[in-house]
Structures are given as structure tokens and as C-alpha cells.
Amino acid sequence: MMARGRKTPTPLDALEEIRLRRVALAHKRDQWERKRTEAERALTELPDRRREAMDADAEQLPSGEGLQATVNEAKERIDYFRDVAERRLDAEEHTVIDAECAFFDRLAEEASREAEQELQKAVESAQAAQRAIRAAVDAWGTVRRSRLRNGRDGFGQMLPADFAGVTRELEAAQRLIWPGARQSAWEDFRAREASRGGAQKLSNAEAAPLVEVIG
Numbered sequence: 544m545m546a547r548g549r550k551t552p553t554p555l556d557a558l559e560e561i562r563l564r565r566v567a568l569a570h571k572r573d574q575w576e577r578k579r580t581e582a583e584r585a586l587t588e589l590p591d592r593r594r595e596a597m598d599a600d601a602e603q604l605p606s607g608e609g610l611q612a613t614v615n616e617a618k619e620r621i622d623y624f625r626d627v628a629e630r631r632l633d634a635e636e637h638t639v640i641d642a643e644c645a646f647f648d649r650l651a652e653e654a655s656r657e658a659e660q661e662l663q664k665a666v667e668s669a670q671a672a673q674r675a676i677r678a679a680v681d682a683w684g685t686v687r688r689s690r691l692r693n694g695r696d697g698f699g700q701m702l703p704a705d706f707a708g709v710t711r712e713l714e715a716a717q718r719l720i721w722p723g724a725r726q727s728a729w730e731d732f733r734a735r736e737a738s739r740g741g742a743q744k745l746s747n748a749e750a751a752p753l754v755e756v757i758g
Contacts, residue, residue, distance in 0.1 A: 553646070554639050554640070554642075554647070557639045558636060558639055558640075561632055561635055561636050561639070565628055565632055568624050568627055568628050568632075569624075571620075571624055572620075572621055572624040575617045575620045575621050575624070578613060579613070579614055579617035579618065579621070582610045582611075582613040582614045582617065583614055585607075585610050586610045586611065589605060589607045589610070592605045648733075652729075654720075655720045655721050655726070655729075658720040659717065659720060659721075659726075662713055662716055662717050662720070663717075665713050666710055666713045666714060666717075669709050669710050669713060670706070670710060672706060673704065673705075673707075673710075676704050676706075680701045680702070683701050684700075684701065687700065687701075
């Protein structure tokens with residue numbers, strides 16, 4: 544039998560692995576948060592426990608030394624886990640994305656095309672719904688007028704729904720799914736980017752004006 548070929552990991556697989564590590568760290572942090580809370584609660588209750596022990600003439604009084612040590616260790620570990628998640632894993636995530644910009648460009652483009660299609664369907668559906676509602680209102684208006692003319696029981700007047708606002712919102716959303724409001728602006732930006740040659744590492748401040756070009 545031929546051995547099955549291994550699936551080549553993608554940048555998304557790398558990001559998923561980082562996400563799972565974030566989840567694991569968050570789980571550890573939660574565990575130490577609970578330990579800290581329990582130790583701090585026990586420290587709060589310690590004076591009462593010491594008095595009870597003295598009232599009972601106990602040989603040893605409850606000590607807060609171990610509880611305080613747990614609180615201190617918990618704070619240290621929680622701060623460490625936060626630091627790992629915020630710095631090390633963020634840096635790893637940025638490294639994956641920055642090394643595969645073309646891959647993530649393609650994902651963003653696919654997402655925009657899908658959003659474009661869905662928004663167009665939503666606009667058409669809203670327009671169709673408005674036409675159908677108006678037809679229903681007109682049909683019931685005919686019935687109502689007939690009833691009034693013939694002295695039969697009537698009913699309240701029905702007003703057509705105005706979907707114009709919804710349609711405008713959907714059409715406005717279509718201008719948000721591509722940088723620069725449309726695919727052609729994004730493609731022009733990419734062409735300008737390619738004409739400059741090799742990519743240069745920019746600081747956030749240096750990158751901001753380029754974002755505004757297509758924003």
C-alpha cells in the first residue's frame with residue numbers, strides 16, 4: 544500500500560496552533576485565578592478562624608503564611624501567562640501573517656467577493672420583499688374599499704412598509720467590503736505596490752498613510 548501523503552500545513556494551521564496555545568494559557572490562568580480567589584477568601588476569614596481556635600484552646604492557630612504564598616504565586620503566574628499571551632504569541636502570530644501576506648491577501652479578497660455576492664442577494668431580496676408587501680397591501684386595500692362601499696365590517700388601513708432605508712444600508716455596506724470602497728481601488732493599490740519593487744519593513748506610523756490611500 545502507498546503511504547498517504549501528509550497534508551501540507553497552511554498559514555491558517557499555524558494560526559490555529561497559536562490559538563490553541565492561547566486557549567491552553569487562558570485555561571491555566573483561570574485555574575490560578577481560582578486558586579488566588581480561594582486563598583484570598585481564606586485570608587479574609589483567617590481572623591475568625593484564629594479566634595475560634597483560641598476559644599477552643601487549640602495548641603496551634605491557623606496561619607496565613609501558606610495562603611499568602613499561594614496568593615503571591617498566583618499573581619506571579621497570572622502575570623506571566625498574560626505576558627506570554629500578549630507578547631510571545633502575538634509576535635508569533637504576526638510572524639506567520641507577515642511571512643504569508645499574499646496568502647492572507649487572497650483570503651481577504653475571497654471574503655470580499657463572497658460578501659459582495661451575499662450583499663447583492665440581500666439587496667435584491669429586500670427589493671423583492673418590498674414589492675410583495677406592497678402587492679399584499681394593495682390587495683387588502685381593494686378588499687377594504689369594497690367592504691366600505693357595501694356597508695360590511697371593515698378593518699384598519701394597512702400601510703406599505705418602507706424598505707428604502709434597509710436597501711440604502713445594504714448598498715452602503717457594499718462600499719465597506721473592499722479597501723477604497725471597490726475592488727478596482729484595491730487592484731490599483733496592489734499595482735502601485737508591485738511597481739515599487741521589494742517590500743520594505745515599515746513602522747506602524749509609516750504604514751498608516753499607505754492604509755489611508757485605500758481606506
